Amino acid sequence: MHELLEERVKMHPDREVHVFVSDNERLNFLDFHRKVEELASGLLDIGLSKDDYIAIIGYNHMELPLIAGAARAIGLTTVFLQVGYPLHTIGDILRKTSCKALFLTRSPENLYTDICKLIPGLSSSTSGSIISNNFPDLRYIVATGINHKSGTTKLEDLYLAGNEDTVREAAKRVTIDDICCVLMTSGSTGPPKLVKNSHFRMLNPAYGLFQLCNESQVTKLVFCGSMAFVDGTVQTQVCPLLIGSTCIYPNADAFDCKKFLQTIKDERATHFMLMFHWLIQLVYDPALKLYDLSSLKAGFITGSPIPPSVAILLSKKLNVDIMITYGSTEIFDVSCVYVQEGHKSCTTVGKPIGNNKIKIVNESGHPVKFGEEGEVLVKTDIGFEGYFDARKTNEAVTSDGWFRMGDIGKLDQDGYLTITGRTKDVIIRSCFNIYPFPLETALLSHPAVKSIQIVGIPDYRYGEDVCACVILNPGCTLAVEDIEKHCVDKFIMNHLPKHCLQFDEFPKGFTGKIDRKKLREIAIGRITVPTSPY
Structure with missing residues (x-):
């Protein structure tokens, strides 16, 4: 992937590759490549080498694609961590992947405090000599901005100019089949799983998609989301390499x-x-x-x-x-x-x-x-x-x-x-398999409904019953009877909701997706669920 970056520099060095609007920071391909190689040199200087794992956590700032680009250049594997995940989950991932360095971006501002909870001795440690029984492989916490505090290495100190030959020698040892990043699944159906991706796998599926989309037209793409997930990685780090696009970030977080x-x-x-x-x-x-x-x-x-x-x-x-x-x-x-x-x-x-x-x-x-x-x-x-x-x-x-x-x-x-x-959302009512999405699609066309989620409610008589959780348009009301009238010609009666609950907003997980498990728990708490008399 670093070779592709070098090709982009030759083709259009002055074209912007990353624009962070809220930080007022912009880099073109030429300057981005230069800073990537300077940082890669610094990573080699602190003892990191091919096939080592590093992790990044933080909101969207320029340092994130720079760190990821530097790691790819010399064959490191980057583990993208999502802000907001429970600390024990982050700790489990750091241990499982044997990360040697953890990078903190400039925000959120509580990252350092959270990491100190994982590594209690961090504040009294010397940069580069972290000793933690919980994380025996971890040696460096590298941070920038307000998160650069006691025990961390300042990210800006790793940028070393004049060592391009060292980086190029390291880059020669990187192959297209090497694992370049580890991405987290959304965790919407359980703890997030860690997915390994090689340079080859990152580039080829994305190239097929953007060829289909007419790649010559993709020039300036506004990205909202987390780079820790697959869409973020493809849009912000792969797409610019493949088609020379500019990625623009309106703000750092939500x-x-x-x-x-x-x-x-x-x-x-x-x-x-x-x-x-x-x-x-x-x-x-x-x-x-x-x-x-x-x-x-x-x-x-x-x-x-x-x-x-x-x-x-x-x-x-x-x-x-x-x-x-x-x-x-x-x-x-x-x-x-x-x-x-x-x-x-x-x-x-x-x-x-x-x-x-x-x-x-x-x-x-x-x-x-x-x-x-x-x-x-x-x-x-x-x-x-x-x-x-x-x-x-x-x-x-x-x-x-x-x-x-x-x-x-x-x-x-x-x-x-x-x-x-x-498959995990299916509601089984009296032996009928009921899938939420068709019901949600039908009810979203009701003039009173702004947003809707269908969940299953336990009921000893049927196994489960169907509950509609709705956010209404201003001044509107909705009852079970209204739902039946709207859907009577689209679904059999056994599939229609028997409960209707109004919400101001739905609970969301760390990725911003609606947390159906939490929503179901809230719905059960608001409904008098029939209990078996036996």
């Missing part, structure tokens, strides 16, 4: 609709990437019409299945192409589709990209007919390089090499894939 829109206007951005839960905010924000967004050409939507009415509405309001991508941290993007009103693209996640293969199987593992629901399995040329936990890898892959996506879906005769639910 999504801010007005900053997002202002950034598109000021930077004349051509593309954007949003998670689905931010899309909802954007669609209904009255400020949307106040900004000149005429430079936009397309937007990428990821994270969750998207109700077609929302995607079409956004496409009309922005007057741009909306591309929905479907994939996972383990497999990357499997399929994609441009939303077109009146076309089946409105209700699907598209066709497989490139040579990717998708099949739908029943509980016995046998393929089902077109139009029938079943478990979604995927096979790609690039393949899945595995979790750190070999047992989990074996559970995720079939004996003949198909990856289990964890989704329920169906294929039509033209090859379009429709996702109807998650």
Whole structure:
């Protein structure tokens, strides 16, 4: 990947590669490459070498892609940690990956305090000589900004000019099959899993997607999200190398609709990437019409299945192409589709990209007919390089090499894939399998509903019952009877919610996705759940 950076420098040295709006920091390809090699030299100087693991945690600032780029240049493996995860989870990951250095970006400002809880002796340690029984491999905590305190090495001190030859010698030993990063799954269905990725695997699936999107048009992409996850890594670190795009960050941490829109206007951005839960905010924000967004050409939507009415509405309001991508941290993007009103693209996640293969199987593992629901399995040329936990890898892959996506879906005769639910989200009511997403999509078209989640509630009479958790539009009401009237011609009565709860907002996990497990717990606490008399 470092070789690709060098090629980009030759092709357009003055083009900006990273723009951090809130920090007022910009780097073009030439200066980015120079700083990457200076930092890589410093990493070698403190004793790090090929195949060592380092970890990064923090919000989006310029130091994050610089650290990752320097690590790739000399063959280090970068573990991306997500801000907000429990400290014990971060500690487990540092131990499991045997990280030798942990890098803290300039924010959030409590990073140093949190790391001191993991390493109680940090504040009294000498930089570079950390001794911790819990983390025997960890030697350096490297920090910048307010997080550079006692026991840490100052990041800026690692930039060493004049040692390009040393870096180039180290770079020669890096191969395309070396593991360059470890990404975390979202953790929405349990503790996050760690996914290993080689240089080869990072580059090839992404290149297939961006070829499909007409790579010559991707020039300025506004990114909102965390670089710790697959979409963030692909959009911010792989995309610039493959197609020479500029990645623009409106702010360091949480999504801010007005900053997002202002950034598109000021930077004349051509593309954007949003998670689905931010899309909802954007669609209904009255400020949307106040900004000149005429430079936009397309937007990428990821994270969750998207109700077609929302995607079409956004496409009309922005007057741009909306591309929905479907994939996972383990497999990357499997399929994609441009939303077109009146076309089946409105209700699907598209066709497989490139040579990717998708099949739908029943509980016995046998393929089902077109139009029938079943478990979604995927096979790609690039393949899945595995979790750190070999047992989990074996559970995720079939004996003949198909990856289990964890989704329920169906294929039509033209090859379009429709996702109807998650295998872990299925509600079983009186032997009926009920998938939340089709219900959520139908109810989102009700004029009273702004956002909706369907969860299962325990009920001794049926096993589970169906509960609609809704955020309403201002001044609206919604009852179970209203739901029945709206859906009576779309679903059998056994599938319809018997409970309806109003929320001001839904609980979210560390990635910003709705935490369905927590939402279910809240719903159970608000409903008088029937108990068995026996």
